[in-house]
Amino acid sequence: MALNLTQEHIDRMKAHGERAYPHEGCGLLVGRFDAVTNEKTLVNLVLLENAWTDDVAADLAAADLATHGQETTPVMTKARRYWIDPQDLFETQRQARQDGLAIIGVYHSHPDAEAVPSGCDRDLAWPSYAYIIVSVRHSIAADLQNWQLDDNHQFQPEPMNIVPASAAKDRMPLLSS
Template identity: 45%
Template sequence: MSLTLNRKHLDAINHHAERTYPDECCGLLIGRLTETGRVVSEIWTTENTWTQEVADEMGDGLLASKTRRYWIAPQEMLAVMKAARQQGLEIVGIYHSHPDHWAIPSECDRRLAWPQYSYLIVSVVQGKVINAQSWALDDHHQFQSETLHALECPRMRRESLIPNA
């Protein structure tokens, strides 16, 4: 599988990640599922609503800090699902940032992930995006890297984004 979006979307996600640093940003990827992967047609920025109350509900002593966790309010997820469906689209993924960490899913990311989505993680070091990587869950609920493509606008030239590991 792969995740495909246009460069303007990726730039907007990167800007969101830098603007919210040192907290994690988060948002939704809206589009369609195709035979080869998920294709994003728009992004929906959301507020990171992680709180101590959410942490307590999740259990396992998770931290309440937005610098290491994100949470999208369920009512916002539902509203976006409905709005996307009215356009013949669906949520195909979730993006979030990792401030001062690699674009690699955490154990918390894995535990809270849903198998139908791509997870785009943006690494932000000292306030600047350094790379992005997309992940998807396999049949054993483990993250596997997936190919991330950005389409240049307006020529729509395809380029593969390879993380700087």
């Protein structure tokens, strides 16, 4: 698979990661899956607030305890974790369907860390989604990488095709977020 997106999409993710620093920023990728070409095309980038709270951390720790018989995830903060509010997810999915689109992935930033998925990122990831991670170092976006889960539930790099903005306007209109 590959992800088609514009430079504007990349610039918006980087800027959002910088604004969220020193916390993780996050958002949803809305677009189309093409089964024929085996590509995803990003149409709309929905930037969201990181909804990570102590309650989310406690819920995940309780799920670890129920699943593994022990807590395996250390207590974290917004500086090392993100959470998409289920209401934001629902609203984005509803709007995407109205527009004939789908959620095709997730974006988030890693403050002062590599643009490489963590174990928690892998544990909470869904197959076929694109997972873009922006590395933000000392409040400046330094790197951006795209990942996808393989059949063994391991992240593998997923290529990104940067579509020129002029071509993107003809083939994939940008929606406001």
